[in-house]
Amino acid sequence: MAEIVPWLSRVRLPISTPRLDLRLPTQEDLPDLRRSFRDRRTARAVGASLHSDAERKDPAIMVQRTRREYRAGEHLSLSVIHRDEGRCIGRVGLRGLDWRWRKVESLSYWIDPRYWDQGLATEASWYLCRAAFGPLRMRRVASQALDRNAASLAVLRRLGFVEEGRERRSVCVRGRCMDMILFGLFPNELREFPREGRAQERKGARADESATGPGRARR
Numbered sequence: 267m268a269e270i271v272p273w274l275s276r277v278r279l280p281i282s283t284p285r286l287d288l289r290l291p292t293q294e295d296l297p298d299l300r301r302s303f304r305d306r307r308t309a310r311a312v313g314a315s316l317h318s319d320a321e322r323k324d325p326a327i328m329v330q331r332t333r334r335e336y337r338a339g340e341h342l343s344l345s346v347i348h349r350d351e352g353r354c355i356g357r358v359g360l361r362g363l364d365w366r367w368r369k370v371e372s373l374s375y376w377i378d379p380r381y382w383d384q385g386l387a388t389e390a391s392w393y394l395c396r397a398a399f400g401p402l403r404m405r406r407v408a409s410q411a412l413d414r415n416a417a418s419l420a421v422l423r424r425l426g427f428v429e430e431g432r433e434r435r436s437v438c439v440r441g442r443c444m445d446m447i448l449f450g451l452f453p454n455e456l457r458e459f460p461r462e463g464r465a466q467e468r469k470g471a472r473a474d475e476s477a478t479g480p481g482r483a484r485r
């Protein structure tokens with residue numbers, strides 16, 4: 267443990283991006299987290315993959331767990347703070363820090379639905395990947411997304427993640443089984459910081475689609 271924590275503390279927190287501060291969660295985030303978790307779209311996504319039911323009901327448990335995992339050098343999970351609004355709008359994390367092989371098992375993220383399609387998950391994730399390959403000296407970052415989670419797949423591809431495989435019928439929710447797409451990223455593959463997103467353009471196109479028929483499903 268003594269070898270691990272000094273490496274993790276090389277990432278200076280907060281990580282500041284053009285619009286966000288990424289920092290360890292605190293009690294101050296609890297009202298925002300509770301409000302996000304009340305949204306059915308967040309609850310479904312983060313409940314299925316990122317947090318237990320108990321943590322969704324009481325985000326204080328998640329805050330404590332995150333800080334414990336950070337001290338142990340196991341995971342780096344950060345609150346996403348919208349600087350202009352001064353509120354916590356999501357989480358981004360490097361889960362499963364493998365110090366022996368210098369790789370990260372999973373880049374993970376969620377953003378409050380009211381802030382979707384503004385390029386914020388991409389922005390937070392890009393800076394976190396840069397920290398992984400910079401101060402943390404990781405060789406590789408992996409991630410996964412369900413094949414029907416179009417937004418998550420778009421974030422990973424935009425960052426430069428390369429598709430490496432597919433776990434067929436890996437996750438079953440309410441009797442419906444979905445494939446999990448596996449991705450990996452090496453330092454030379456991380457794209458330039460993606461300034462101009464196509465999010466707004468696509469958002470317009472999806473609004474047109476929803477006027478005429480069903481859009482693509484998200485997780």
Ligand SMILES: CC(C)(COP(=O)(O)OP(=O)(O)OC[C@H]1O[C@@H](n2cnc3c(N)ncnc32)[C@H](O)[C@@H]1OP(=O)(O)O)[C@@H](O)C(=O)NCCC(=O)NCCS
Nearest residue numbers: 311376377382383384385386387388416417420464465468
């Ligand atoms: C996945 C998630 C984090 C994306 O957050 P976000 O801040 O909206 O992401 P960004 O705005 O940075 O990028 C979204 C991309 O998805 C695209 N997108 C969004 N919805 C889409 C859809 N239905 N079909 C196709 N593309 C879509 C956007 O156009 C954008 O791509 P672009 O930058 O190339 O234009 C957010 O949807 C979320 O929190 N989902 C629930 C949790 C989750 O699924 N987490 C990931 C798995 S653990």
